[in-house]
Amino acid sequence: MLTINQAVENFILPSTNSEEFSLANYIGKNVIIYFYPKDDTPGCTVEGQDFRDHWHLFTEMNCIIVGISRDSIKSHEAFKAKMQFPFELLSDIDEKICDLFGVMKLKNMYGNQVRGIERSTFVIDSHGLLRKEWRGVKVPGHVQEVLDYIKTVSNNSHK
Structure with a gap:
């Protein structure tokens, strides 16, 4: 599992733009990766809308x-x-990147233990280093927290 200030190895995943996403293509940018449990469910919808x-x-x-x-x-x-x-x-159907970031957890759903993604967000800086992580994210206010963090990083880089 990754730790803060560790370089994140390049990974490639299928993407909605009909291309593959390769982390290496984004050196020079801050990459915000948010892991979420399931498309079109209430919490995931609100979180996505907030990022949007x-x-x-x-x-x-x-x-x-x-x-x-x-x-x-x-x-x-x-x-x-x-x-x-x-x-x-x-x-990430085969969970390789979920495993890399350590977001697969056992959860209780209706009294049953199920394996699923723990809502988590990660910031990888422009040099490819993991700089910040939020695990077990609660949706309300989360995107603002990420934005506030990015503002402090971006203000420091201009000094």
Whole structure:
């Protein structure tokens, strides 16, 4: 599992833009990766909408945003279109990147233990280093927290 200030190895995942997403293509940008449990569910919808509604502020600070879940690209395409997300959703069906970031957890659902993605967000800086992580994210106010963090990083880099 990754730790803060560790270089994140390049990874490639299928993306909603009909291309593959390769982390290496984004050296020079801050990459915000948010892992979420499932397309088109209430919490995941609100979280995605919040990133969408703040997207322009993130792009002004040299950031890209990507969402990752285990859903298929077909599911992602429908979710992205319905919600008009300006960023890509990546499909991690085999959980390799979920495992790299350590977001797969046992959860209780209706009294049963199920394996699923723990809602988490990570910031990888322009040099490819993991700089910040939020695990067990509660949706309300989370995107603002990420934005506030990016503002402090971006202000420090201009000094």
